[in-house]
Amino acid sequence: MSTATSALSLSVLDLVPVRTGQTSAQAVAASLAVVARADELGYRRYWFAEHHNMPSVASTTPPVLVAAAAARTSRIRLGSGGVMLPNHSPLIVAEQFAALEALAPGRIDLGLGRAPGSDPVITQLLRQSGTTSDVERFPDHVRDILSLVSADGASVRFTSGGTYDVRATPAATTVPEVWLLGSSDYSAQLAASMGLPYVFANHFSGQGLERALDLYRTGFRPSETLAEPRTFLTANVLAAPTEEEADARALPYLRMTARLRANKPLLALETIEQSIAGAADFDALAESLMASARAGWFVGTAESVRAGLNAFAAQHGVDEIMISPIAGSYENEPMDASPGRVQTLELLVSGSA
Template sequence: MNPLADLKLSMLDLVPVREGGTVAEALATSLRTARHVEALGFTRYWLAEHHNMPGIASSATAVLVGYIAGQTERIRVGSGGIMLPNHAPLVVAEAFGTLAELYPGRIDLGLGRAPGTDAMTLRALRRDRIETEADFPRDVAELQRLLGPRQPDQRVIAVPGVGTEVPIWLLGSSLFSARLAAERGLPYAFASHFAPAMLLQAIELYRHNFRPSEKWEKPYVIIGVPVIAAPTDAEADFLATSTFQRVLGILRGERGLLPPPVAGFLQSIPPRERAGIADFLGAAVIGSPERVRDGLRDLRAATGADEMMVVSDIFDPELRLRSLEIASRACWQPAPADSPDAGPTP
């Protein structure tokens, strides 16, 4: 039996701008990718909020959610996530309430508590507002009220928004959001695509402390997984050097456009930086269909994830589409040994 047969696959897109490319091309590539994974049977297509980063074109996240939802048919589209320190909850409720009215039953609201940028840009986004640890839980509760049924004594109404009950997801890379999601009975997405260190601990805490809510009777876990798939391990390793260069830039504080792959890249940098990239991409699955299948199986066995959200930063858009198709087949099609037509093992 294929242990991945019931696993849901989704995609997180940062809308990478490639070297030699434009923002308009990056946006068009994201739409094409969303349509592609919808045809493959993916469940969701989420977009991440980041600011003041030349290589990422997803800063106006709600706008992009509408762009993708308006030109797809079935796939759920949402934020992975909206960074609440940057926004007033009422504005978020109105934006996603509008999206929910335009595309009923297809919009997700993933929420993060990091600003998704540097301190200088944070000040530009929210002026002089100083965030405290109590703000995020309070803002989440306010969003739940604004998107829920109107209460008799409610004086501030999100229009659109009220009564839409857009599904709220909590995102995180530490234990804080795991604990809050468990207390509120909300689904939880762990950012293991860039910070896998606390993945198992956060999931265990979330599941152990989960309190059933009106909408979620049991815990539900998404994990982020960087995936680079190709017909051979060697080609996948080569294509992954674009991601390695991007991660190294993050570690060095040098953010730029997504670069083309470079042969022998890891061998060209010091061991300490290779180790930093390996830690950042500790949950990555890179390789041929067989290696990808094994990697996804191992992650599923370790985490019991209900859903995996793929991140695939490949320089050539065509090869990214191919990678996603290979990953979906590796996940959902039986391996030769699992096939009902396979003969006994000699």
């Protein structure tokens, strides 16, 4: 079997999509089948996103999903892409991922972001936790997590004198790898100043990618854990045996993206048949939004997509791309599986389509 171990390594980002008529249990089962296949195929890492209150997304709790994935895999790195840190206490995040590291030593990534991952109402509900919800303290909270997950732990200093030692786990021998994620200059500059690996959310918005990478690389300061800049790219990707099938499987995601960017109510992900039937309902704005999104995606046959990804990686000087497999489902495909996403993963590492 061919594996994703060529010059360009491949990884996977999963939002645990929920399609029309599918339950959360079925959506999670489908994603766990995808991560098991990614492990077999030799993908480098598999990250779960954090989003809230979205009908088409079931990845609300990355640590839970990572734990479930760890039980079904043996070698692939698993992590968050990412945990939205202002929503959580740094100590809780550190304890969760230290526990995951104990479950799967040497295989855990902790990707941290500072965006809310939802709408303002949900953000307020998530952030009813005092000072931990202060976005301006994001750098301090990242430093807290780095200390808490280390073998030495952290020390709380009291104004009255004395210290109190705190550790995420009592006897850590390995630690999760911490990454900073972002879609703006801020996270790139913070990752550079802290000497941390960094990922720009190109799959969400490609605007500002080159500037963010330049800021990160030129401003990078070596740290105890990282001697030089380390980054990879994310991209929306779909491979199919034919261009026609690729176009059809991309349509549900294109229509969902148009709704999101037009601030229309979000729905469960349409089936391919629903997307085709509803195509006439979209106006010129929606068509323009879909065309704009599609221009930044990699959709087509295995050969064309592989060539595009290799060129994209070479252009930006990286050796890894994390794909978000944007393959919709036909109505007759099983609810607890995701054949289109699995097919994308298989075709990208096979010798031929």
